[in-house]
Amino acid sequence: DAEITQSPRHKITETGRQVTLACHQTWNHNNMFWYRQDLGHGLRLIHYSYGVQDTNKGEVSDGYSVSRSNTEDLPLTLESAASSQTSVYFCASSERVGTEAFFGQGTRLTVV
């Protein structure tokens, strides 16, 4: 069965370190998204991609970057981790605009 997987599931890192969260999907979807989930804010879009070599900023993109070198993967990089980036991160993919998105299990990141 097709799926979308995130790794690691849990990560503790120190302030100032670079961190990369992996997202891999086997749906062959063009659209991929990164969200963060925080109490009181719901899900907020960080970055998204509509295909290989395409990346776009979401509403909370500062301090984050993504790259899309193939269809299956959209890694999220925190250039210099800050305590404000402690959150649960979700990756999602969808077939095309307007269709449902499929979510990974999430990565809980703690920055100390």
Add this chain to the structure above:
Amino acid sequence: GDSVTQMEGPVTLSEEAFLTINCTYTATGYPSLFWYVQYPGEGLQLLLKATKADDKGSNKGFEATYRKETTSFHLEKGSVQVSDSAVYFCALSDRSTGANSKLTFGKGITLSVRP
């Protein structure tokens, strides 16, 4: 821009009670509407969807009707179970804005059902 507003939570109900969770939206074009559910420790999964006005989405006893005139997509269930305890998110995807479209979520509401 697009936005989704959900009623404030959390909501606590007794088993077999009737559930309504309100959701209204603002969109520039012709959105598809979704309800996602997140069980403890898991990612989001699609509960139901509707793609045009007056469509009714349904799944697992939950229903929601796409009301264009009131820009609403309220979630209902006639008799909730303990296993329905989760966080519920209303979302939209505006198909009319092409490459700039994406999923926009409400803040979510936590439902707890007591035995």
